[in-house]
Amino acid sequence: MSLDSEFAFELRVCQWAEREWSPARGDSTVLVARQLGTRYRRWDTLVLECDPDGLGARGAFGTGSFDSDQLHVLRHAPADWTFYRDTLPDPGYPWRYVRESVHELAGRDALDTRKRGNRIEIRRRRPYPDWCRRVVAIENKPDLTASAARDLAGQLERDVALGLADEVWVATEATDDAVEPVLLADFPTETGVLTVDTDAGTAESVWEPRSLDADGYGTRITERPDDDYSAARFDYVDPAWKAEKRRAIAERAYERGWRSYADTMRPDCRCFELRADETGVAPHCVAKGRTPTQRECRGGCDSFAPEPPTWRTKGWPIEGGPGAATKRLLARQRRARRPGLDGESRQ
Numbered sequence: 001m002s003l004d005s006e007f008a009f010e011l012r013v014c015q016w017a018e019r020e021w022s023p024a025r026g027d028s029t030v031l032v033a034r035q036l037g038t039r040y041r042r043w044d045t046l047v048l049e050c051d052p053d054g055l056g057a058r059g060a061f062g063t064g065s066f067d068s069d070q071l072h073v074l075r076h077a078p079a080d081w082t083f084y085r086d087t088l089p090d091p092g093y094p095w096r097y098v099r100e101s102v103h104e105l106a107g108r109d110a111l112d113t114r115k116r117g118n119r120i121e122i123r124r125r126r127p128y129p130d131w132c133r134r135v136v137a138i139e140n141k142p143d144l145t146a147s148a149a150r151d152l153a154g155q156l157e158r159d160v161a162l163g164l165a166d167e168v169w170v171a172t173e174a175t176d177d178a179v180e181p182v183l184l185a186d187f188p189t190e191t192g193v194l195t196v197d198t199d200a201g202t203a204e205s206v207w208e209p210r211s212l213d214a215d216g217y218g219t220r221i222t223e224r225p226d227d228d229y230s231a232a233r234f235d236y237v238d239p240a241w242k243a244e245k246r247r248a249i250a251e252r253a254y255e256r257g258w259r260s261y262a263d264t265m266r267p268d269c270r271c272f273e274l275r276a277d278e279t280g281v282a283p284h285c286v287a288k289g290r291t292p293t294q295r296e297c298r299g300g301c302d303s304f305a306p307e308p309p310t311w312r313t314k315g316w317p318i319e320g321g322p323g324a325a326t327k328r329l330l331a332r333q334r335r336a337r338r339p340g341l342d343g344e345s346r347q
């Protein structure tokens, strides 16, 4: 059975990866997220292969993510009280932004601060761990036609040249026919290809990827002419830039996971259900008889039928109606993949 949307397919890929992904190091813990990346590139599915101890230590900071500026402070915060400008490396941007990050981190109990005269001293609460070992990017293309493959090829070339992820894959829906080799001819050979059986919730690698040099220099292709005569334009990016981006991506993946779709859909609509089968749990719209897309499932939907207000008041039946319960359930499942979180989220 073919799924109705790329969104439904993407959820299947995320579920499969969470269950079945084989990390490069057998002792790694797998975290899955969707729709994340940089200003220049957003990936459909991300698989993070994590150091289990590091992931547990990361959990002590709570579920909320830290941005690049905050990470700069956290990673270099000293064990003993020190004036922040004496201890942090020059950030390469004005120190007032560093001060803002210091205050934000103190507000989240991630850093100790105190004032000595007009100087702000900082002290770490705990070391920020290197918790993400590898980043794997998956582009989902359920219907891999010849033109879709051609459209995707340029983007994959950029991904491979930049090497921000350790591996790049394309996932497509399994059909009765084998994937035509001609469809893959345009893809860089470093890109892996997965075929996903959406009925069984399984996936098979039909082309293995090559590991990219995520720790080395990368090339950002800024212009790629269509003709054979003009040269491509590109910039080099250094390993420090890539490491910073990878850490920030990992942080956002940590916070969001792949179940955050409920935050932008309408689980408070009477037609919204979570349905489970052997492939996992997915949102289902009773009115449409299928998984709705995030674009469809909004207050402006023609079939939107809000929960009666009484369901949402006086803690009915326990702290709100089914919409709130759905969000709590998904948040609980997301938290279950993140060891080391104590009690409720601090963010």
Ligand code: SF4
Pocket (backbone or CB within 6 Å): 266, 269, 270, 271, 272, 273, 284, 285, 286, 287, 288, 292, 296, 297, 298, 299, 301, 302, 303, 304, 305
């Ligand atoms: S009827 Fe519309 S708003 Fe309600 S669950 Fe279906 S798609 Fe979402």
